[in-house]
Amino acid sequence: MYPLIDAELSLKDIIDPTKKKLYITEDANGFYTFVYYQDVYEAYITDFLKIDDLAFNQSVSLTGGEIASLPVNTTITHSFTQSNTLDAENGEQLKHLTIKSGSIPLNLSSTFRHDIQLVITFPYIKKNNVALTKTVALNYNGSSPVVSNNTIDLSGYSIDLSENNTKVNTLTYTAALTVTYKAGSPINATQKLDVQTGLTGIQYQYADGYIGHYDINMPEDTLKIEIFDNAYAGNVYFTDPKVRAIIYNSISAASSVKMNQLETYSNITGQTNITGSIINTNIPINYPAVSEIGQTKTTTIQLDKTNSNVQTVFNPAPDQVIYKMSGIINPGGVTTNFVTDTSKIRIRGEAEIPLEGKITQFVLLDTIEDISYPDIKVDGNDVTVLSAAFNLALVNGFPLNTNIQMYFLDDTGMIVDSLFSTPHFIASGSIDGNGKVTTPTTVHIKEIFDEARYKRVSTSSKAVIYAFFSSANNGTVPIKIYSSYKIKSNISINVKANVSF
Structure with a gap:
């Protein structure tokens, strides 16, 4: 023999060991449960809450009294201020920002026929508790205008847009224009300093206040169920399958998600809708409190044989689950929120298949x-x-x-x-x-x-x-x-x- x-x-022997989106549990008795998973959505808060560029344009000239006294006193200091507010297309009411990157352009053009100096201060933009101040001198050399273009790096600065909790979305600067008289040069009300400044290219590390209302349209995505990819043919009916959406949320804002439609696709039966009471329903999701900065809260939405037709749809087992979802950030209106540049919403689709069924x-x-x-x-x-x-x-x-x-x-x-x-x-x-x-x-x-x-x-x-x-x-x-x-x-x-x- x-x-x-x-x-x-x-x-x-039917499990493809190269599959990366499958984990298998085996209980103490050796009973198998397969869980297929796929991230079906991910978005950072920076995809929604954006700080648009902000522009200040101001022309400054001396008063009649200042003009009259300049030849006598030889120097005059003229103080001025200006405030502006951020665009709030989504109803944002921001209070504080910590800046990751961005800058303040400071472009000056002077038609004064005298030497000038500008000291500009942004009292609510601070680093190490020191307000941002910039001094620029423009000396008259016989031709006009005298121009100075400057860029101030804001990396590491904090901006108090509430101005000590009295406002929202507000940026203010104060300035002192000092004019030093040049003998023989005329002085009149037409001579002026044009100031162009503001915020540009702002990326934040942290933001708080009300971050706005956002309707999230999530693109369709597919979870593949590949349990029998190595099988030749088959009709397998599972007793207790489960389909889930697990939401990981690190945005400190009341939010909700909705499964607008959940479908399956099978090579045998084609496309079938999963139905149940939580389909097409706004479901509130957990979120970190203001004291829980950096934490992620999890919400699980599960469809099984107790609340949907999943068991019927999985007879026979499908090859795909197709997620069509949407969401809302701050559906209830103005509240206090906080976010960091790493805050995000991530949704993972899962199909859990305990290997109990009929063949x-x-x-x-x-x-x-x-x-x-x-x-x-x-x-x-x-x-x-x-x-x-x-x-x-x-x-x-x-x-x-x-x-x-x-x-x-x-x-x-x-x-x-x-x-x-x-x-x-x-x-x-x-x-x-x-x-x-x-x-x-x-x-x-x-x-x-x-x-x-x-x-x-x-x-x-x-x-x-x-x-x-x-x-x-x-x-x-x-x-x-x-x-x-x-x-x-x-x-x-x-x-x-x-x-x-």
């Missing part, structure tokens, strides 16, 4: 490589095989009736022959009251090949084993799948031969 094949096929037809396959046949010689003389007996010991450890077949393949993968004329039936293993296999079913089979048939298959170096499964009573009895379940096959051959001397 010559050993030919010793193979073992379990559920793990009306399911086919697993396993390829066996490097088959070698006996090279029979007697005293160095070739032997002609007249017939060969393939002896099979098959063990069915699944709670499933199985029809098994093996095909011999040539080097191109084409079928050379089959082991049986028709698939061979193996009854389910013995099952206890809980539906778990206690004793595998073992069968022994002998298949006789004549000389021509043996010669044909002995040229093959690989084979593929097909196992056709169905649960009891034509797939009407639910079963559970455990890690210990296996189909085992041991094949050896005996040959009858003539020896040529």
